[in-house]
Amino acid sequence: MALSAVAPKQAAARPQSAQIAFSNVTLILGGKPIVEDLSLAVKPGEFLCVVGASGCGKTTALRLAAALYQPTSGLVQFDGQAMTAPRRDIAIVFQDYGKALLPWRTAAGNVSLALEATGIPAAQRAGRIDALLKKVGLPNHAGKYPAEMSGGMQQRLQIARCLAQDPKALLMDEPFGALDAMTRQGLQDEVLSLVAASSTTVIFVTHDLEEAIYLGDRVIGLLPNPGRIGIELPIDLPRPRDQLTTRENPEFLRLRRELFDFIKASEA
Amino acid sequence: MMADRVKALALPVSLLLIFEIWARSVHLHSDSLAPPSAIVVALWSALADGAILTATRDTLLSAFAGLFLGGSIGLALGILLGLLQPVDRLMEVTIEAIRPIPSIALLPIALIALGFGYRMEIAIVGFACVWPVLILTRAAVREVEPRLMEVSHALRLSPADRVRKIVVPAALPRIFVAFRLAAGIALIVAVTVEIAINPIGLGAAIMAAQQGLQADLMLAYLFWIGLIGFGLNAGLNLMQARLFGRAALVRDDA
Amino acid sequence: MTRSAVYWRIASFLVAAGFVGLWQLIANLKLISQVYLPGPDRAWAALVRGFTSGDLASKLLGTLEHMVYGWFLASVAGIALGAVIGSSRAARSYIAPSLEFLRPLPVSAIIPVAIAMFGLTQAMALFVISFGAIWPMLLATVHGFAAVEPRLYEVARSLQMSRLAVIFKIALPSAAPDILAGMRLSLTVALILSVVCEILAGLDGLGHSVLLSARAFRSADLFAGVILLGVIGYLTSLMMSYAESRLLGYRRGIR
Numbered sequence: 001m002a003l004s005a006v007a008p009k010q011a012a013a014r015p016q017s018a019q020i021a022f023s024n025v026t027l028i029l030g031g032k033p034i035v036e037d038l039s040l041a042v043k044p045g046e047f048l049c050v051v052g053a054s055g056c057g058k059t060t061a062l063r064l065a066a067a068l069y070q071p072t073s074g075l076v077q078f079d080g081q082a083m084t085a086p087r088r089d090i091a092i093v094f095q096d097y098g099k100a101l102l103p104w105r106t107a108a109g110n111v112s113l114a115l116e117a118t119g120i121p122a123a124q125r126a127g128r129i130d131a132l133l134k135k136v137g138l139p140n141h142a143g144k145y146p147a148e149m150s151g152g153m154q155q156r157l158q159i160a161r162c163l164a165q166d167p168k169a170l171l172m173d174e175p176f177g178a179l180d181a182m183t184r185q186g187l188q189d190e191v192l193s194l195v196a197a198s199s200t201t202v203i204f205v206t207h208d209l210e211e212a213i214y215l216g217d218r219v220i221g222l223l224p225n226p227g228r229i230g231i232e233l234p235i236d237l238p239r240p241r242d243q244l245t246t247r248e249n250p251e252f253l254r255l256r257r258e259l260f261d262f263i264k265a266s267e268a
Numbered sequence: 269m270m271a272d273r274v275k276a277l278a279l280p281v282s283l284l285l286i287f288e289i290w291a292r293s294v295h296l297h298s299d300s301l302a303p304p305s306a307i308v309v310a311l312w313s314a315l316a317d318g319a320i321l322t323a324t325r326d327t328l329l330s331a332f333a334g335l336f337l338g339g340s341i342g343l344a345l346g347i348l349l350g351l352l353q354p355v356d357r358l359m360e361v362t363i364e365a366i367r368p369i370p371s372i373a374l375l376p377i378a379l380i381a382l383g384f385g386y387r388m389e390i391a392i393v394g395f396a397c398v399w400p401v402l403i404l405t406r407a408a409v410r411e412v413e414p415r416l417m418e419v420s421h422a423l424r425l426s427p428a429d430r431v432r433k434i435v436v437p438a439a440l441p442r443i444f445v446a447f448r449l450a451a452g453i454a455l456i457v458a459v460t461v462e463i464a465i466n467p468i469g470l471g472a473a474i475m476a477a478q479q480g481l482q483a484d485l486m487l488a489y490l491f492w493i494g495l496i497g498f499g500l501n502a503g504l505n506l507m508q509a510r511l512f513g514r515a516a517l518v519r520d521d522a
Numbered sequence: 523m524t525r526s527a528v529y530w531r532i533a534s535f536l537v538a539a540g541f542v543g544l545w546q547l548i549a550n551l552k553l554i555s556q557v558y559l560p561g562p563d564r565a566w567a568a569l570v571r572g573f574t575s576g577d578l579a580s581k582l583l584g585t586l587e588h589m590v591y592g593w594f595l596a597s598v599a600g601i602a603l604g605a606v607i608g609s610s611r612a613a614r615s616y617i618a619p620s621l622e623f624l625r626p627l628p629v630s631a632i633i634p635v636a637i638a639m640f641g642l643t644q645a646m647a648l649f650v651i652s653f654g655a656i657w658p659m660l661l662a663t664v665h666g667f668a669a670v671e672p673r674l675y676e677v678a679r680s681l682q683m684s685r686l687a688v689i690f691k692i693a694l695p696s697a698a699p700d701i702l703a704g705m706r707l708s709l710t711v712a713l714i715l716s717v718v719c720e721i722l723a724g725l726d727g728l729g730h731s732v733l734l735s736a737r738a739f740r741s742a743d744l745f746a747g748v749i750l751l752g753v754i755g756y757l758t759s760l761m762m763s764y765a766e767s768r769l770l771g772y773r774r775g776i777r
Contacts (some may be wrong), residue, residue: 272615273618275615275616276615276616276619277618277619278555278616279616279617279620280620280623287749293688297588299638300635300638300639344668355529355755357533357534358533358537359534359537360530360531360534361531361534361535361537361538362537362538362541363753364756365538365756366752368537368752368756368759369748369751369752369755370714370717370720370751370755371714372714372717372729373717373728373729373732373747373748373751373752373761374742374748375721375733376732376733376735376736376747376748377558377736377744377745378746379606379736380557380558380736380739380741380744381558383758395682400762408663416774425695430631444595452626455629456629456630459628459630459631460628460714460718462721463630463631463634463718464630464718464721465721471630474631474634475634477634478634478635478637478638483638486634486635486638487635489631489634490631490632490634490635493627493628493631494623494631496625497626497627497628498623498626498627500626501626513754514612
């Protein structure tokens with residue numbers, strides 16, 4: 001309806017089955033276009049990775065998908081409905097886990113926050129919390145405060161809180177950017193297995209090209225100033241993926257090369 | 269910037285206007301309230317006949333003398349306890365026992381020992397000023413860069429020179445903060461002592477205005493005392509920013 | 523506490539006892555007239571006498587009552603008002619500058635105005651004490667609410683939390699360290715203003731009682747009262763420390 005008024009160029013090409021859909025989205029902040037004419041469709045259950053040079057608007061795009069920002073023009077839709085406000089079935093994992101957790105609540109308390117917001121009766125919460133903490137590998141840390149946990153544990157905790165929302169879509173903003181390499185690889189595999197067990201749609205923003213290829217069903221690369229899509233690569237690597245064999249796969253190396261050249265060209 | 273100023277002034281100006289209009293429309297006669305215009309007139313005449321200036325001088329004289337007295341004691345003790353850890357630990361119980369005594373509770377003791385006047389007020393202000401200066405100075409001295417202390421050892425400076433040339437200059441920004449906070453306390457305590465009992469200064473003057481049922485003069489004094497407090501605070505903040513840069517401003521909490 | 527910390531503590535108590543001994547010595551040798559300085563023995567005797575046969579207990583209760591009522595009223599009003607101002611940017615830009623102007627005002631200057639309005643009554647004392655005690659809490663709460671991590675508000679939005687839930691689950695706990703610091707300062711202010719109001723209005727309490735003792739040159743009773751006021755100051759500050767360590771225990775790992 002309102003959609004036709006903005007004359008969508010690519011909206012017609014958008015498959016009807018898209019769960020998250022951007023139609024000609026432009027966002028202007030402080031007079032400067034951050035994202036321009038972005039159209040994008042993410043299918044249910046798809047794992048989409050977004051890469052790009054810094055300042056290309058990849059985090060902004062994620063925040064638009066969460067409706068933490070409203071587009072200046074264009075439309076963001078979720079399951080066919082316009083996103084005018086954040087919704088509980090879209091969970092967002094922030095990069096700065098240290099700021100996104102409540103320091104005065106224990107691990108269990110932080111997970112409980114999401115259950116309280118969802119309106120789960122108090123009697124059922126304890127069981128759900130135990131299960132969720134177990135799922136993310138924190139079964140013995142329920143009573144710890146975030147300040148007593150390592151960075152990796154805090155990020156696991158944030159993921160547990162997001163899973164407590166029982167989300168249809170998980171938006172992850174460079175979630176492992178601040179973690180060391182070993183912790184990061186472990187968490188990558190855990191996210192893959194968590195997602196494989198459900199049918200959650202994921203948009204995963206990262207600056208790590210290998211991480212994007214390793215995780216995604218599809219990778220898009222954004223060009224900076226203003227942010228727009230520059231490259232789109234379907235990833236046909238076999239699943240389940242493996243830190244050694246997948247990364248040694250010739251197709252993986254080819255994709256990495258292609259993405260690397262794209263980023264280098266976009267920064268020039 | 270301009271818009272911020274306007275917003276900041278909007279509330280007080282509109283309140284004063286509403287009050288002025290209300291007071292005029294009901295022909296207010298009250299022992300406790302007066303229209304802003306009457307307050308301005310009262311302030312002007314009190315300034316003109318010098319009463320308010322004499323009172324201000326008395327209050328500030330007592331406050332600053334007390335600040336100087338208590339601040340010096342606090343500074344000396346703070347440096348001593350900051351430098352000598354064992355002495356600090358030995359004095360802990362004594363200090364924690366005396367510090368919580370509310371300064372104003374000493375008023376009757378000061379009264380029988382020193383009588384009415386400047387001396388008892390200075391003594392009470394002094395007692396109140398010792399503590400913030402002592403505690404902040406002690407913390408500042410303790411946290412003097414250890415490298416500087418090593419340098420002073422290597423140079424074989426005498427203890428007196430070490431304090432004079434290394435410790436005090438290094439801790440100076442935070443010592444200034446201590447004195448700035450103590451100056452605010454000094455003014456508050458001085459006015460409080462005058463209101464409670466001592467027949468000098470601004471506190472006594474505002475009490476006299478109240479007892480004379482001169483609401484306009486009383487509120488003029490209230491406004492003036494507020495202005496002095498604000499001016500002292502703003503002046504010291506400005507001085508601190510000038511002397512030590514903005515970085516020192518954020519370290520008030522300790 | 524480690525063993526050496528215990529030894530230091532004991533030594534520190536001994537030093538304090540030494541000072542009391544010195545005070546006794548000065549009093550015994552009459553270096554300072556007994557009229558001004560009673561020995562600790564006489565002060566202690568006056569304290570015991572005041573509690574067993576005198577009315578010191580009721581005076582103590584009177585002061586505590588003034589202080590606690592005023593402080594409680596100020597806490598409720600200060601935190602509520604601070605929450606409203608602190609959680610709205612618009613309210614902050616209109617009201618905060620006026621608060622900053624009033625902050626350095628010596629609050630005792632409001633006493634004459636309160637006397638003009640209420641007379642020398644309990645209501646006057648309650649007004650003055652709560653007016654004085656509200657500032658530290660109000661300013662601390664405004665600051666605490668304004669300083670809540672914006673990311674947490676985003677978490678609350680994506681969880682679609684209600685406005686009430688955001689205040690009670692996010693903003694208040696986040697501002698708690700500031701609010702508690704403000705409450706501690708307010709307690710000190712409340713005690714001082716209680717004493718001043720008792721002196722001025724002759725209300726039942728330690729402030730009035732020490733003044734009467736001073737006027738009659740009963741220095742032992744005077745010191746007993748002052749010591750008791752010190753004890754109130756000490757115990758209330760201890761209580762606040764306990765509350766802080768209980769409520770802010772989660773910060774252990776941070777510091």
